[in-house]
Amino acid sequence: MTPSRRDVFAALLAVAAAKRAGAADDAIAIPGKRSMLLHNDRPEDLETPVSYYDSWLTPTSSFYVRQHIPRPAPIDPAAYRLTVNGLVSKPLELTLADLQRLPQQTVPATLECAGNGRGFYRPQVPGIQWGRGAIGNAEWSGPRVSDVLALAGVAPTAKFLEADGADSPAGGAPDFVRSMPLQKALDPATLLALRMNGQPIPDIHGFPARLIASGWVGASFVKWVTRLSPAAARHNGFFMNPAYRYPKYGVPPGGAANPADLEPIEGMPVKSTITAPEDQSKMTLGSAATVRGFAWAGEEAIERVDVSTDGGSTWRAAKLSEPKLRFAWRLWQLDWKPAEPGYYSILSRATDSAGRVQPVVAQWNPSGYLWNAIDRIGVSVEKQS
Amino acid sequence: MTGRVLLIASVFAANALCADGLLERGEKEEARSCVACHSLRIVHSQRLAQSAWGRELDKMAGWGTKIADREALLAYLTANFGNDKPAPAPVTTKDAAAR
Numbered sequence: 001m002t003p004s005r006r007d008v009f010a011a012l013l014a015v016a017a018a019k020r021a022g023a024a025d026d027a028i029a030i031p032g033k034r035s036m037l038l039h040n041d042r043p044e045d046l047e048t049p050v051s052y053y054d055s056w057l058t059p060t061s062s063f064y065v066r067q068h069i070p071r072p073a074p075i076d077p078a079a080y081r082l083t084v085n086g087l088v089s090k091p092l093e094l095t096l097a098d099l100q101r102l103p104q105q106t107v108p109a110t111l112e113c114a115g116n117g118r119g120f121y122r123p124q125v126p127g128i129q130w131g132r133g134a135i136g137n138a139e140w141s142g143p144r145v146s147d148v149l150a151l152a153g154v155a156p157t158a159k160f161l162e163a164d165g166a167d168s169p170a171g172g173a174p175d176f177v178r179s180m181p182l183q184k185a186l187d188p189a190t191l192l193a194l195r196m197n198g199q200p201i202p203d204i205h206g207f208p209a210r211l212i213a214s215g216w217v218g219a220s221f222v223k224w225v226t227r228l229s230p231a232a233a234r235h236n237g238f239f240m241n242p243a244y245r246y247p248k249y250g251v252p253p254g255g256a257a258n259p260a261d262l263e264p265i266e267g268m269p270v271k272s273t274i275t276a277p278e279d280q281s282k283m284t285l286g287s288a289a290t291v292r293g294f295a296w297a298g299e300e301a302i303e304r305v306d307v308s309t310d311g312g313s314t315w316r317a318a319k320l321s322e323p324k325l326r327f328a329w330r331l332w333q334l335d336w337k338p339a340e341p342g343y344y345s346i347l348s349r350a351t352d353s354a355g356r357v358q359p360v361v362a363q364w365n366p367s368g369y370l371w372n373a374i375d376r377i378g379v380s381v382e383k384q385s
Numbered sequence: 386m387t388g389r390v391l392l393i394a395s396v397f398a399a400n401a402l403c404a405d406g407l408l409e410r411g412e413k414e415e416a417r418s419c420v421a422c423h424s425l426r427i428v429h430s431q432r433l434a435q436s437a438w439g440r441e442l443d444k445m446a447g448w449g450t451k452i453a454d455r456e457a458l459l460a461y462l463t464a465n466f467g468n469d470k471p472a473p474a475p476v477t478t479k480d481a482a483a484r
Contacts, residue, residue: 029481038476040427046478061482124432124468126441170422172449 019366021054032202039128043067044204048133053275053294056321056331057108058136060202066113066134068176068239072166072224074203082148082192082209086162086173088230089153096208102143107189108328109214110137111221114244114265114303117362117371125368132273132375137294137329139214140193143266148228154182158230162212164362165224171344174238178222180213182230187306188328189214192225195369214327215299215370217265220242240264244371253364268298268356272305272332272350272374279377284384288337291318296329304351311345312360313373318348326353338381349374411461414454422450428462432470435463 037047046065113134146349191212206223213220272295306315318332362373
């Protein structure tokens, strides 16, 4: 059948549209970042491909990015001010130099988005469909939040610390304001970081100051911090309630949680991720592979990682990197030389210093948070032809 | 009687035409109401049931988004990005790391 002029015209339009779409994808480059999995460009939501994870510290050039609202205009370090107000004896405005003059601490800590792995939940839930790469491990340096607050004097009635950044939403969308119990804010591992992996924090990660709530959910790591306010009660804005809350009691997949049973996410669960071999890759019989990955456990330390290359029938302990620290991940590896051809399901299962073990099934929840099921990849081992 | 059947048939036909127009209207509504605050990738990368899309629209409306043609937008999202559709292929950014 001869295509009508109309069909030809439609086909031409489709090709032109596909070209435009391709050109748009090609054109998106995020300064300072390697090629990242793009979930959104305005604001930026970028995932790290698992093949990039080959070092204990994640370089900032491949560190994932989660922006809730567009980032603020670049902050002039000379004009920057941090307001400390609320339940304090002496409200303050601090300069960047004031913060740099306080004792500087360094904490290596893993930063993970609450929604890392959301894309694996079934039924699907709304939100960024992250795979394995909404996580990174960095060395954060700056004054302790407790030292910053001590300058202003926290009132005994304060029970929480509220933090706000320089980012502000469009229209009537909620501002990204977070709060944490004062006890966590005063923990020696809670910092107002000015540096990430030894360099001033890049703009996209919160220049000049980012809250580091070691071991806690990524949403607590407020970027571009411009205000710290001790308060009597937890902030109740959208990003504290209902966002970043997890049902206290299990919900059937696809069900609804009772709002009264939703609790703020704080410390992160125990989890491991396989970074090599690549999922669904092939290898030749007779060759050897190293099964590799990382494991972390929120405020705990990783005690052990077990790996199965037979779908979970048998497990072997992986070799773990040193040091063993709270807050920071450990790399792990296991040499593997399959004896027969075929398809292999490789699993990793982490155990932490509190005795928590990764579950076989991640608990489905309406917002798709805290995916931490035993990780799983597949590899085909083929005879040399 | 025949006239009534014809009338009903023509109503169905009109509805079918409207259904086509509905999705086009929905796409236009998306371009009008969503992109002021964010690009559309975050929408198009999701695969949700109609009820879940409806809750997303309610959330955005609650934040001040003026959705003039909610019915069309909901139909468009469900038809194109419903949970019966396959997941989209991953998209990557261009390498822009400093060397």
